Every structure is written in C-alpha cells, then in structure tokens.
Amino acid sequence: MATLAERRSLEPWQDPKAVPYLRIDRVTKKFGDVYAVDDVSLDIFQGEFFSLLGSSGCGKSTLLRMLAGLEYPSSGRIYIDGVDVTDVPAYSRPVNMMFQSYALFPHMSVEQNIEFGLKQDRLSRHERGERVGEMLDLLKITELRKRRPDQLSGGQRQRVALARSLAKHPKLLLLDEPLGALDKRLRENTQFELVNLQERLGITFVTVTHDQEEAMTMSTRIAVMDAGQIMQVDTPTAIYEFPTCRLVAEFIGSINLFEGKVVATEGNEVLVETRVGRPMRMRSFHPMVLGTPVTVAVRPEKMRLCADFRDDGVNQLKGRVEDIAYLGDVSIYRIRVGDGALVEMTLTNVQPRTEQALTWEQEVAIEWSPTSGVVLTE
Template sequence: MKSLGSIRRDFAPWNDPKAKPYIQFENVTKRFGDFTAVDNLSLTIYEREFFALLGASGCGKSTLLRMLAGFEQPTSGRILLDGENLAGIPPYKRPVNMMFQSYALFPHMTVEKNIAFGLKQEGMPRADVERRVAEMLKLVKLEKFAKRKPHQLSGGQRQRVALARSVAKRPKVLLLDEPLGALDKKLREETQFELMDLQQELGLTFVVVTHDQEEAMTMADRIAIMDKGEVMQVATPAEVYEAPASRFVANFVGNVNMFEGKVAERTEKTARITGATGAQILVENAGEARAGADVAFAIRPEKIRISSAKPDNNVNALEGEVYDIAYLGDMTVYHVRLTDGQVVRAQSMNAARISDDPLTWNDRAWVSFRPDAGVVLTR
C-alpha cells in the first residue's frame, strides 16, 4: 500500500466512518473583548490519539487547550468529551489534566511528594497513593530521585516529574502546553520519543500545543495547523508536509519553493504550468486545478537536484547561479538564483565525505526535479 511519507500508521480512526470522536469542538468561538482568539472552529480528536495544535504565537491554540481544560469558557459553541457537553463543568471535575511549560512543581516538596499531591487532595488511601507514586516513578525512570527536590534535578528530570504528576490521577485526556519549551535541543529531541512511548504505554489521549514544527511532526498522529483562530488543515504529519492544503500551510511547515503561474495545459494525469517569466513546469499532482487557473507549484528543497551540468532529461530543469551555500554537516543547502530572478533552495545530502562535483559561490548550476516531486496549490 502506497503512503505519503516514510511510514504508514496502523492507527487511523479518522479514516473509519464508524469511529466516534472522543473530543469534539463544535462551532467554538472565543472572544476577549474585541479580539477573537478562536473563530467558529470545529475539530474532532479520537481516543488514544496523540494530537498536536501547531501555529504561531497568537493563533488561538493555547486558548483552545484552556477551554478544553475548563480555564476558559467558549463565547459560543460546544465542547464535548466522550459525548458529554463540558459546559459548566469546573476544571477540577473534568477528566483531563494539564501540564504547563513551567512545570509548576512545588519547590519545598520531594519528587515523590510532588507526584502524590493530587492523589492526596482527592482523598486516595495512603497505601494506594504510595503504590501509584511508585508506578509513576518507574514509568518515568526516576526511582533513584524520589527523595530529591526540584532544584536538585536537571530540566529533563523536572519535566518528567511534572509528567508523572499529570498522569498519576489517570485522566482520560492529558493536555500539554509547550511541554518541551524549556529544554535544550538535544534533550528536547530525546524527550519527544519518551513522550510518544509513554502515551502508547498509558493508552491515553494526548493533546499538545506547540509552535515547534519538528516537535509536532515527530510526536503527533495528526496535526491541526492554526492561523488567526481558524484551523487551516488537519492531517497526518506526512500529509501536512507532502500535500499541504494551501500556500499558508506549505509555507508554515518546513521550507518550500513556490512557483506562481498559470495552468497552460491540463490532461487527466498531468498539468503544464507556465510561470510569470515563461518557465515551463510539468507536474503530476495537479489536483483539481483547471486549465487557465492561477496556481502555485510547491516543492520541498530536498526534492530538488542540483548539478553543474544540464540534466539529460530536459523536463523541469532550470538554470541559475549559486549565490549562497550553507554546509550543515549532514547536508548542504544551496540558494540558486534563476535567470528569471527567482531564488530556489535546494538541499543535498552529504552521503560521501568528498564530492566529485563541488559547487561553490557564483557557479552556474542547474536545478531539476521529477514531475511527481511537488504539488499544485489553488489557494
């Protein structure tokens, strides 16, 4: 079975018409005075899904999370959890728990007491509290740190304590607001996989808010791209990256080259796009674009080949000049200014230590790509 991206997920209830959504936002709007943070938004999330809300600051993603947690109330619309309308239910009575970026640990308490705090507040018997805390410590691999206080822990360890405290009460849904923002890059990458493994082991529904694209792409089953209080696209990471629904999504997620033009010719399988300066591009993923339509052709840098010699196959081959190079170790990024003035970004993996065809600044170069390498966008 063919699939966008390098993997095909077996967990995909959103593709099953019989599957019942676990969390539903129905025409939800949230206003703060004259400002509309969330605008008539509808969204469904399924049980045991790792769902990410991704967007720039101020797009409404944290407001959406806070409404689900009960810290904010919708101006209009409904939020349902497992079929139950959450309107009027206070945060402490909702079967959800929220983990904040700051972690909010009690500095005077040990790790085990931090984890036990919520359980004791609920009146759980002491023996059950001790057993549950031991389970949580083992789950997050902090058994040896049970007697330490937060200031004696690293950032990653404090993050795991906060996570253990959040799941100790066995919520139906765990909400994570920028959970890895305080960690350094390497630790953040390691913790992403830990969170994924933990979510699978617990079988909980995770909803994470982040502005970090790589974080969302790594962890989530599906991603909702948000802008100005609206959802622009909901899809799997591979679909968002390989088949963006609009220019906005294509530009927001990863790096992209955008060629604006008009569909000059359309067949059942292909389309020929003529750029503003006459450049001809043959594409296979033209979707619903019709002949004569103004469109954009979006292609990712890693799908563009760069060479000093003109490719044997003349299809989708454009000539230009190298004007910027960034060597990143595992890859080299080239900025090539085409003869029509447009700048194209191409990435080349450094599979060998020595290059047979080294390109440098001001060299003439050809960029080329396959007809199925990009996608046509109509909006």
C-alpha cells in the same frame, strides 16, 4: 481486508464509523474584540498523539486551556468521550494538563506534588502511596522523591510534572509545550520517550507546540493553526508533502514557491505558467479551471541536478549557484534562476565536501518531477 482494518485501527480518522474521543465543535473564544480561537472544529480519537502547531499567538494555547477547563468558550461545544464538558469546571474534568512552566508546587516535595491530585480524589493513604510509587518508577525519578522543585534540574522537573499529570490516570492528557524548556539534546531524547510512554499507557495526548520538528516526530496527526483558525489537519507526512495552502507549506520546513496561472490541463496534470522559465507540469489532485492563479510548491530536497538540460524539458531550470550552506549531512544550495528568483536545493553529501563538483558562481541545471510537489490554489 485485514490491511484495511489494520489501517483503520492505526488511523481511526480514516474510518467513517469511528467515534472521536474528543470532539471540538465550532469553538470560538473571544477576548474583548479579538478572536483568539475562531470557529474551530476537530475530532481527536482514542490513543492519538495530536499536536496543535502554530506560531505564538495563533490561539493554540487558548484552545488547549479550553480543553482543560481553564477557559470557557465564547461559543461552541466540547465533548469528551461523548459527554458535553463545555461548562464543566477544570476540577471536575477527566483531563489533566502538563503546564509549560511545569507549575510544580514549590512548597511540596516531589512525592507530595504527585500525590496532590490523588488526595483530591480521596484515595486511601495506601492507594496513594502505591500510585505515587508507580509514577516514580514509570518516570525513573524514585531517587528524587524527597526533593523540592527548586532542587531539581529542568529535565527532572519535566519528569515530575509529567508524573503528576499522569498520576490520576487521565484518559486525555494535555501538554503545553512539553519540551519547550529543555535544551536541544535532552529534547530529542525526551521526544522518543514521550511517544513510548503514550503508546504504552494508551492515553490520548493533545500537545501544543511551536516547534515543527517536535510535532513531526511525535504526532499521529497535526493541526496547523494560524490567527485562531485551523489551516490543515493531517498526518505529519501529508502536512509536509501535501500542504493545502501556502501558509502551511511555508510554516513546515522550507519550500520553493512559484506563482503563476494554469494554462493547460492534461489528465491529472496541469501546466502552470510562471515568471521562471518554461511552464511547469505538475500533478494536481483537483480539477482546475484554466486561468486560475496558483502557486507551484516544491521542497528543496525534491530538486535534483539535471544531466541533460533541454530547451523543451519539463520542470527544468538553469541558474547560477549563489550560496552554499554546508550542514554536514546535507548542503543547501541557493540558485539564482532566469528571472532573478532564488531557488533552494538540498543535496545529500554523498561524497566528502571537498570532492564535490558544485561550487559558487557555477552554472547549473536543476529539475524535479511532476509528482514531487503540489499546486496550491491559495
């Protein structure tokens, strides 16, 4: 029982009795005739690091701006901590936002930028000074406090923007592409720092990002959005391992898709006939009707070399290596199989590259297990 309780405190969305901190209820936003956000409902819980993931123009930023109060929904309601804030203007919401461009006030010093929100709350000079000091310490930018934004590097600006948005101790922080403007190395370090900060402060974070890696590393849960709608909401693991639709499967990482239809069901497994080789045997979480058009989705790293290829073997394919991409830690092989389709396989480079057996134009047999992929119905 203890483990269940533990699990529920870590994953409140598993607990049917948990009360969401932020509730988005059937929110729609129209710009003219265009649906930027289309009937979105989401429950986000206290202490979560929640990511809205999608390509540009999918409506994720509009949704975030509605949470901040910078846009108002065309229909639907937004509740924060049980209070309906749908019509509450940005300046009265208990929410702060870090902007993609950071939006630091250019005519104010770092200190004054951080102090701005506190001034609006009419805190005393003493309290403001203390809070600014606390934020400068928290983000290790004390030595920058007299500088102006144009005297800061990109990484420093990001820290100042974060300090400014945290200064009012919001319960909910919105981050619009928080790492978008940083270079790759800095971004990786900052990712961990952001997560640590979030855990330490216990603030609920909602971020918007188009970078799947970023979303995977930082989030407790991810909502994948497309064309204003939410395609799937789940933990990074579940989104990656068990996507529920082709779009999510393809958006996150790379994946091999085999289209076909169900020809037999055995217990919780289905047999899918595709244009490639023999029918594939896959685990299915839902009962399937015979003849349903489905897509078998298997990630490249779930493929392995097959030592004993048999003509009646399960989930085995023969083909020829066409491309090899050597990435150092792993290599990606693109294998042309029976009907001309390309299958991607990733192998960890256990041996140095020069000693590997696989080479171009080589005939290989590959296989995967019925549990290492999913069957998608749409």
